[in-house]
Amino acid sequence: MTEDEEDEEPVVRSYALTRGRVAGEIDLTAIVAATGIEPSHRVNLSLEHRRLLALAGVARPLADVASDSNLPIGVVRVLISDLVEHQMIEIRPSMRGVTEGLLREVINGLRAL
Amino acid sequence: MAASRTIRFKVAILLVLPIVSLVGLWVFLTAVTVGDALKWVTADAFTKHTGTPGNDYVVALQRENMLSGQYLGSRDSGDLSALLEQRTVVDDKRDTFLKGATRDDVPEAMRPVYDEVISVANNLRSIRERVDAGQADLVRLSDDFGRLPDLFCQLADGVTVTLDSSLYQQAHAFILVGQARDAFTREASMGAAALAAHRPFTPLERRAFTRLADTRIFLIDQGLAQMAPNLRAPLFAVLHSPDAIRFQQMEEQLVAQQNVSQDSWRAVSDRLQSAWHVAEDGSTAALNRESAPTAINAFLRAGAAGLIGLLAVIGSVLLTVRLARGLSRELGALRDAAQDLATVRLPRVVARLKQGDQVDVAAEAPPIEPAGSTEEVRDVAAAFDSVQRTAVEAAVEQAVLRESVGGALRNLARRSQSLVQRQLRMLDEMQRDTDDPIRLDELFRLDHLTTRMRRHAEGLIVLSGGSAGRVYRQPVHLEDVLRAAVAEVEAYTRVTVYPMSDSAVPGTVVADLIHLFAELVENAAVYSPPHTEVTVRGDLVARGFAVEVEDRGLGLKPDELERINRRLAEPPEFNPADTDRLGLVVAGRLAARHHVQVELRRSPFGGVSAIVLLPAALLVKEEARLEVTR
Numbered sequence: 001m002t003e004d005e006e007d008e009e010p011v012v013r014s015y016a017l018t019r020g021r022v023a024g025e026i027d028l029t030a031i032v033a034a035t036g037i038e039p040s041h042r043v044n045l046s047l048e049h050r051r052l053l054a055l056a057g058v059a060r061p062l063a064d065v066a067s068d069s070n071l072p073i074g075v076v077r078v079l080i081s082d083l084v085e086h087q088m089i090e091i092r093p094s095m096r097g098v099t100e101g102l103l104r105e106v107i108n109g110l111r112a113l
Numbered sequence: 114m115a116a117s118r119t120i121r122f123k124v125a126i127l128l129v130l131p132i133v134s135l136v137g138l139w140v141f142l143t144a145v146t147v148g149d150a151l152k153w154v155t156a157d158a159f160t161k162h163t164g165t166p167g168n169d170y171v172v173a174l175q176r177e178n179m180l181s182g183q184y185l186g187s188r189d190s191g192d193l194s195a196l197l198e199q200r201t202v203v204d205d206k207r208d209t210f211l212k213g214a215t216r217d218d219v220p221e222a223m224r225p226v227y228d229e230v231i232s233v234a235n236n237l238r239s240i241r242e243r244v245d246a247g248q249a250d251l252v253r254l255s256d257d258f259g260r261l262p263d264l265f266c267q268l269a270d271g272v273t274v275t276l277d278s279s280l281y282q283q284a285h286a287f288i289l290v291g292q293a294r295d296a297f298t299r300e301a302s303m304g305a306a307a308l309a310a311h312r313p314f315t316p317l318e319r320r321a322f323t324r325l326a327d328t329r330i331f332l333i334d335q336g337l338a339q340m341a342p343n344l345r346a347p348l349f350a351v352l353h354s355p356d357a358i359r360f361q362q363m364e365e366q367l368v369a370q371q372n373v374s375q376d377s378w379r380a381v382s383d384r385l386q387s388a389w390h391v392a393e394d395g396s397t398a399a400l401n402r403e404s405a406p407t408a409i410n411a412f413l414r415a416g417a418a419g420l421i422g423l424l425a426v427i428g429s430v431l432l433t434v435r436l437a438r439g440l441s442r443e444l445g446a447l448r449d450a451a452q453d454l455a456t457v458r459l460p461r462v463v464a465r466l467k468q469g470d471q472v473d474v475a476a477e478a479p480p481i482e483p484a485g486s487t488e489e490v491r492d493v494a495a496a497f498d499s500v501q502r503t504a505v506e507a508a509v510e511q512a513v514l515r516e517s518v519g520g521a522l523r524n525l526a527r528r529s530q531s532l533v534q535r536q537l538r539m540l541d542e543m544q545r546d547t548d549d550p551i552r553l554d555e556l557f558r559l560d561h562l563t564t565r566m567r568r569h570a571e572g573l574i575v576l577s578g579g580s581a582g583r584v585y586r587q588p589v590h591l592e593d594v595l596r597a598a599v600a601e602v603e604a605y606t607r608v609t610v611y612p613m614s615d616s617a618v619p620g621t622v623v624a625d626l627i628h629l630f631a632e633l634v635e636n637a638a639v640y641s642p643p644h645t646e647v648t649v650r651g652d653l654v655a656r657g658f659a660v661e662v663e664d665r666g667l668g669l670k671p672d673e674l675e676r677i678n679r680r681l682a683e684p685p686e687f688n689p690a691d692t693d694r695l696g697l698v699v700a701g702r703l704a705a706r707h708h709v710q711v712e713l714r715r716s717p718f719g720g721v722s723a724i725v726l727l728p729a730a731l732l733v734k735e736e737a738r739l740e741v742t743r
Contacts, residue, residue: 009537011585011593011623013564014544015557016600022550022557044611047592072545074553 017048017071018078026062026077031092033059043086052079056089121441128433135429139422143415150415153408159218159272160401163227166213167269168291170206170234171262172390175298177203178258179386181244182302183379185254186309188247200241207234223271230264251306252321255299262295280404282339287397289336290348294389296329301382304367308375319368326364344399347392356385443490450481451497462505466512474505519577526573530582533567561605568601571628575699580706581628585620588733591658594623595649598630604638604647613651616658617733622707626727629703632696633662633711633723641666641720657729663722674713674721681711707731 026032034056039045045053048071055065066076083089177199184192211234219227240257270288303322307314314322333352337345351357360381363373462477481494481501540560547553571581592613599608618626630649637647641664651660669677677697684701704711708728716722 009534009541011589011627012596013537013560013600014541015560016596016605018557019606020554020557020561022554025550044609046596046612047590072541072553073548074544074550077550 014072014075017046017075021078022074023078023081026080026091028061028063028066028073030062031059032056032062032065032080032089033092035088035090037087039086039088046079048075049079049083052076053083053088056080056083059092062091119441120444121437124437124440128437132430132433136426139426142422143419146415146418150408150411153411155218155220156272157408158215162213162215162218163210164269164272166206166210167230167265170203170210171265171291171295173199173203173206174237174258174261175295176386178255178298178302179305179382181241181254181258182251182304182306183309185244185247185251186306189309192309196244203237207237210234219268219272223268226264226268226271230261230268233261233264251303251318255303255321255325258302259295259299262292266292266295279341283341283344283400283403286336286339286344287393287400289332289339290393293329293332293336294386294393296325296332297382297389298386300325300329300364301378301386304364304373304378305375305382307367308373308378313370314367322364323368326368340396341403344396344403347395348389351385351388351392354385354388356381356388360385440487443487447481447490447494447497450494454481454497454501459501459504459508463508466508472505472509472512474502474509477505516578522577523574523579526570526577527579527582530567530570530574533563533570534583536563537567561600564601565603568628568631571624572632572696572699575625575628575702576695581624581703583624585623588617588619589623591616591618591651591660591727594618594626595630595651595660598627599634599649601627601631602635602638604643607638607643607645608634608647608649610649611651614653616651616653618727618731619733622731625703625707626709629700629707629709629711630660630662630725632700632703633725635696636694636700637662637664637666637721637723640664640669645720654726656726658727658732660725660727661722662725663716663718664720665716665718666720668715668719668721669713671715674715677713681713 034053048069052065052069055068062076062080063073065080066073069076071079080089080091084091177196180192180196180199184196211231214227214231216224216227240254244254266288269291270285300322303314303318303325307318337349337352340348359377363378363381366373458477462472465472465477480498537560540556540563544553544556544560547556575581592610595610595613599605599610602608634647634649641647645665647662647664649660649662651658653659677694680694680697681701681704684698684705700711703709704725709731710724710726710728712724714722714724
């Protein structure tokens with residue numbers, strides 16, 4: 001059943017990537033970044049874990065990482081949580097709550113320097 | 114049947130008796146015919162060695178008898194010299210006879226007579242002494258001289274071949290006439306003696322003389338009556354000649370005590386004796402000439418009978434052997450053909466049909482060609498043909514039926530696979546679109562169920578002879594293949610796939626391999642306790658890529674393991690009645706299709722570990738691996 005004209009379906013189903021887990025409330029705008037800590041030998045990292053780790057080599061929002069990994073966001077959240085658990089990735093607070101006034105003040109302050 | 118025997122043996126037994134009888138009959142017939150012919154040979158030898166010299170001797174002796182009679186009567190010196198001369202002739206003849214006479218030529222029954230002839234022939238001296246002394250009385254002298262011719266006639270009569278009754282009659286007639294001649298010479302001798310002595314017969318002599326005369330007349334009548342006309346004529350002429358008539362007149366006068374001239378008695382009896390001798394010799398020669406063709410005929414008959422009989426015997430033996438051989442050869446060929454059919458051709462056709470090959474029934478089951486012309490053999494061959502045809506047709510029909518049932522199942526399974534495939538694609542999109550963990554969890558579970566549904570649909574396709582059918586454009590990492598396989602299993606969370614070396618397989622075989630591994634993992638998960646782990650490891654090995662699926666279950670008994678391994682190595686025909694570990698049948702089919710080795714073993718932890726070896730030919734080459742689907 002070749003369906004060349006359509007997008008090829010993934011070889012490994014999403015639920016298999018997370019072993020059925022759906023946990024993890026990570027904001028899409030949260031910045032994820034690799035900590036640079038090497039995983040211990042006991043930790044069994046999948047191909048996808050490593051791919052995400054590579055994508056998070058530069059600190060960037062979760063949404064970007066998910067988009068680049070071509071994985072459903074639900075899956076990415078679980079896998080990032082795994083990596084966080086192993087302290088291989090850290091999550092920084094997002095920039096939500098930064099207002100226009102605050103930004104102007106920051107600009108004005110910079111000009112005053 | 115007590116013991117199994119070959120047709121050849123039985124036919125031989127059947128034919129031995131007639132052939133032996135035939136040969137026996139031929140031997141008997143030939144012996145008889147040749148024996149008859151051999152009698153002619155011995156009779157001929159007898160005539161040559163004993164008969165003719167003996168006859169000459171007898172004739173000379175009869176002459177001596179006559180001369181002895183004359184001398185006894187006259188005591189004349191002229192008569193004595195004639196007698197002495199005749200005696201040397203007689204001795205010569207006797208020597209010739211005794212030298213030539215062969216006892217072996219005489220038939221067994223006549224040998225005593227022969228012996229007596231020889232002893233009498235050797236015993237002439239006493240008679241001659243008595244003649245010389247003038248002491249012999251006529252009657253005794255006559256008897257003494259008559260003894261040898263008498264015995265000789267007996268011998269000749271006994272030896273005469275009795276093959277041809279008319280010939281025997283002729284020979285017998287000659288013997289009668291010969292005996293008559295003997296009586297005549299004895300009469301002549303007695304008459305000459307009495308006349309020379311110028312005295313009448315004593316009463317005793319007269320009685321003997323009369324008896325001789327009667328005997329002679331009786332024997333001549335008998336003998337001439339039995340002779341064939343051509344043989345009789347010369348003798349008849351002599352015996353009814355004027356001399357013969359004159360002799361008879363003088364004989365009557367002598368008996369009647371009338372005066373008879375001594376000279377004319379002598380002259381008439383001398384002439385008559387020599388004429389008689391000549392005529393008898395001529396007729397005997399004629400008889401021998403006549404009997405010659407009969408002898409030749411006897412030989413020809415013996416030869417012909419022997420030869421024709423021999424040809425007939427050889428002919429029938431050859432024909433028999435040929436027929437028997439032909440029959441047993443035909444039956445042997447038929448048996449070989451039937452065995453070939455039963456043990457080689459039919460199984461081959463059935464095996465090829467099972468493999469799904471197209472089989473040309475006419476080419477694969479050609480009619481049995483019977484070797485010979487026997488009707489029954491042809492009938493049996495024809496019967497085998499029809500059995501063969503029916504069997505092959507039944508096998509073909511079964512194959513067609515199986516194929517069509519398989520086709521129908523495959524068709525249904527493909528439809529359901531297609532629908533499931535679409536459903537999975539929708540699930541993919543829904544999973545991407547959702548941000549709600551609870552909803553995602555539900556979608557995951559739905560996805561899992563759907564994936565398993567797809568697996569079952571594909572299992573049905575494989576069982577009904579098809580291929581899983583999903584094709585990927587790019588090669589796929591084996592680790593992904595294994596993870597996808599695990600995802601298709603119900604208890605997938607218990608299964609751990611360990612990182613493995615980079616190896617990929619072409620997209621065309623991915624679906625089949627996922628299914629193969631899924632069945633093995635499912636087997637491992639189902640037959641191990643729920644709280645234990647199932648591990649999947651893989652690594653490159655010299656001959657390809659090895660994968661080990663290991664469970665921590667209770668394991669299998671050795672015989673059970675062996676049975677499963679056999680099913681994996683030689684996947685049996687799909688039997689809807691046998692659904693035990695159906696998944697392993699599917700795995701076996703897929704493994705056979707891609708030349709993958711699968712073997713279950715006892716794992717060190719007590720469970721079962723399935724060892725799978727993907728051949729190197731199935732792996733994507735190093736340089737082609739750049740574009741691997743992630």
